Amino acid sequence: MSALGTYTDNQLLELLLQGSEEALTEIYGRYWAALIEIGFKFTSDKQAVEEIVNDIFLKLWANPEKFQVRSLPAYFHTAIKYGVFTMLLKTKRRKALLKNYQFNTLSSEEEQRIEAKFMEAYLNEVIETLPAKSRLIYTYSRQDEMSIADISEKMNMKTKAIEYHITKTLKLLRSALEHAHNPRLLLIALLFIKNLF
Numbered sequence: 001m002s003a004l005g006t007y008t009d010n011q012l013l014e015l016l017l018q019g020s021e022e023a024l025t026e027i028y029g030r031y032w033a034a035l036i037e038i039g040f041k042f043t044s045d046k047q048a049v050e051e052i053v054n055d056i057f058l059k060l061w062a063n064p065e066k067f068q069v070r071s072l073p074a075y076f077h078t079a080i081k082y083g084v085f086t087m088l089l090k091t092k093r094r095k096a097l098l099k100n101y102q103f104n105t106l107s108s109e110e111e112q113r114i115e116a117k118f119m120e121a122y123l124n125e126v127i128e129t130l131p132a133k134s135r136l137i138y139t140y141s142r143q144d145e146m147s148i149a150d151i152s153e154k155m156n157m158k159t160k161a162i163e164y165h166i167t168k169t170l171k172l173l174r175s176a177l178e179h180a181h182n183p184r185l186l187l188i189a190l191l192f193i194k195n196l197f
Contacts (some may be wrong), residue, residue, distance in 0.1 A: 003022065004022055004023060004026040005026065007023075007026065009027075009030075009071070009072045009073075012026055012027050012072075013064070013069055013072070014062075016060070016064045017065055024057070024060070024061050026058055027057075027072065028058075029154060030072075031072065031073075031076050032053060032057075034076075035053045035056070035076055035080045036049055036050065036053055038080050038081070039052055039053060039080050039083070039084050040062050042081070042084040042085075042088070043084055043087070043088065048087055051085060052080065052083035052087060053080065053083075055083065056076065056079045056080065056083060066175050070131075071129055074125075074128065075129065076127045077125070078125040078126060078129070081125065082125075086178055090172065103197070123173055126172060126173060127169075127173075129172075130169060130172065132167060133165060134165045134169055136155070137151055137155070137162060137165045137166065137169070138166075138169055140154065140155075141166065148162050148166070
């Protein structure tokens, strides 16, 4: 067991924010195999999955503060799924995946709709990592289409507090979008975010 083996995930995240390579090594040891297993469920290309997982850790090491990680399992689960989705969309495996969904000849518009669904699923998983109150405000705003004033009244909170939670949510979503290197996916996602509130 490493020197940090008894540390909690949150303690390791704090050390990671301070630039601790030992913390990254411990996190890597705890989660690498599980991420490979999750990725392998989506594609049988082990080498591609290993590259995706390594890329996730490299990004986390390079800029741990920008991902605002609250839960490592939730963060990694979302990151590996999105990494695989992106890989599938960029390679021939995408055609195999789309065939499974019984799409034969796809128009550009149909392909964009599929990409949008992947992006929406990814963003929804990011939403699940929010604190309970922020997640509830998101639900009222996005799913129930309530105004800030209505949410404020329903939750017995000041409108400024509601706006604060909304701003925090948008910041988290925009940060999560930095995983997307496909300009078209990014545009679709930004349109999705624009309609959140």
